[in-house]
Amino acid sequence: MLQTLRSKILFYLLLIAMIAILLVSFFIQYGFGQSFKSYLDRNRDKKIERVVVEIEKDYKKNGHFSSSAVLGLLHDNAMTDQLYFQLYDRYGVLQMDSSKIRGMLNSFGLTEPEPKGEKWHSKSYTLKVDNTMVGKLVAIYPEGLIDDEYTFIQTIQLYILAAVCLTIVLAILFSMIFSKKLTSGLKKLSFAANELQQHNLDIRIPLSGLPTEVKQIAISFNNLAESLAKEEMLRKQFTGDLAHELRTPLATLRSQIEAFQDGIWEPTPQRLQTSHEELMRLVRLVNELEKLLAAENPQIKLEKIELEAGSVLEALWEMFLPLFTEKGVELQMEELPQEELFEADKDRLIQILSNILNNALKYTPKGKRVTISVSTEKEDYVGFVIQDEGLGMSEEDLPFIFERFYRGDKSRDRKTGGIGIGLSIVKALMDAHKGIIKVKSKLNKGTRITLWFPKNDEERVSHKQRVSPH
Structure with missing residues (x-):
């Protein structure tokens, strides 16, 4: 009762x-x-x-x-x-x-x-x-x-x-109607929760006719269901992509080793080098996965210090200039008119910017240009802008570029296109810095990525020092 x-x-x-x-x-x-x-x-x-x-x-x-x-x-x-x-x-x-x-x-x-x-x-x-x-x-x-x-x-x-x-009869009648109306939304929530528990990720709660308080819960539930559905899709995609990434080098290594065992191939230095390259692809994949797991660790600790944006930009330019020159891509740096200070983990910051700049180098053809600069348009933030004249991305791909193993162009060679984890690491490290990523891109015209870092952080280090990332 x-x-x-x-x-x-x-x-x-x-x-x-x-x-x-x-x-x-x-x-x-x-x-x-x-x-x-x-x-x-x-x-x-x-x-x-x-x-x-x-x-x-x-x-x-x-x-x-x-x-x-x-x-x-x-x-x-x-x-x-x-x-x-x-x-x-x-x-x-x-x-x-x-x-x-x-x-x-x-x-x-x-x-x-x-x-x-x-x-x-x-x-x-x-x-x-x-x-x-x-x-x-x-x-x-x-x-x-x-x-x-x-x-x-x-x-x-x-x-x-x-x-x-008569009043008692009316009280009973209206109490039954009111209690039914009040709990109908909760029944919908309970039913939807049970369906979600049964892995029915397409379940959604209709919002019409719900009280304001219950409607807010229903909206949160629908957002949760949508998020779970998206995560489930990404999980399946991640599993498939990971299996595919592992299958290719493993199949190559297996066939080569079996050829050596059966005496079909002689273990020449050139053939051993080919096997070694496939093995290194597996090693790089495992290393990238380890980096992603480390970046996504909610307990990750950042050693934040005070940095100067212009010094960071200059160090990045000097670091990548030889690589860009070798490929025949121009690397242009826009100097900052005034000093801009912000707080970040120096090593993680260089890792973030290097991943973005490496992508710009990979997908920018010879004779084109990549520009790096610092933006101060957003109050309380310092932004690093990397803009290339490369292949660009379609609007359909932009929401998914930070997902694991995602590549908008499925036909890209794994060796030139990477394994699709670099931007996932960037997103995880930016979240750890409480930063913001903005991406603008047009297919065959280029991509502009802005990385916003907060100038001041609540978890400020006890002592500040001016450090150049050289």
């Missing part, structure tokens, strides 16, 4: 509604009963006061208690309001008594029988004329409600009861 969220919401809503309904109905009934009783008491007091005034007037006029008008007044009150009177003179002698009318009416069956145990209340009033006591009037009336009054109060109670029952 009360295991589900909907049953708990329904139970507590109904509990609160019932308590509220009972309290309201009780206070309405109690307040109305007390107000009605006070009204009857005030009305009775006015009638008694009027009788006292009439008797005093009659006595002053006639000098005794024998007027038929007084007797008729007492009789009317007895017949209509069950308000009986006993009139005594100054000596205590009973002059008029209308209380006997009740017994006469009961004997003729003209009134309701007197309830068993009914209590009566009496109250005495002194009669005065010219400040002289002339008699005493005793008013007698039942403590409870009389016939019409009792019928009226019962009718009111019946209406209150009907209203309470």
Whole structure:
């Protein structure tokens, strides 16, 4: 019982509604009963006061208690309001008594029988004329409600009861609707989560009709499902690409070794060199994978120091100039007009920039140009810009260039195109620096990559020193 969220919401809503309904109905009934009783008491007091005034007037006029008008007044009150009177003179002698009318009416069956145990209340009033006591009037009336009054109060109670029952039914109905509507979004989330657990990565939660709070959770869930679907696709692609990368050199080595074993090939230096090259391809692949795993390690520690962007750029230019000259590609450096300081791990920074510059060299034809520069357009960041006039990339490839083993041109030779891990390492190291990568590229026109490094970092080293990366 009360295991589900909907049953708990329904139970507590109904509990609160019932308590509220009972309290309201009780206070309405109690307040109305007390107000009605006070009204009857005030009305009775006015009638008694009027009788006292009439008797005093009659006595002053006639000098005794024998007027038929007084007797008729007492009789009317007895017949209509069950308000009986006993009139005594100054000596205590009973002059008029209308209380006997009740017994006469009961004997003729003209009134309701007197309830068993009914209590009566009496109250005495002194009669005065010219400040002289002339008699005493005793008013007698039942403590409870009389016939019409009792019928009226019962009718009111019946209406209150009907209203309470109707309110309870409405409370149950609306509580069921509200609890269902409130938990419907959570049921969708639960169903989608179970589907996701069953590896249904295409599941998405419709956002229409959901409350704002649940909608935010649904949006986060959809983003998570989309991310998992993408990761699953990349995992499969990674496994396939890795198998392919390993299969080619392993198959070559296997065939060559078997040829040596079977005596088909003589182990000449040239053939041994070919086998060694295939073996080194495997070694480079393993090394690159180790570098990627190290770069993606969430516990990677960066030895950050304060660096000057112009010095870094100059060192990079001097490092790569011979390679560019050998291929016949121009390497141009745009000098920085002023000093720009930022914090980074020197070795990791050179690794990042070297990977990007190596890619630019690989895919820039002879006679073209590669430009390196520093940008300060972004506040609180220093950017290294590497722009080439190489092969470029299509817009469809740009979102995936930092994924492992990804190459936009599937026909590129593994030996010239690399194994597709270099940019993954760059992305991991940039994330470790809390940096930003921006890529712009047009096919057959060139690529522009900007690497933004924050000038100041919260994890600032305890002591700063100006270091040139030479």
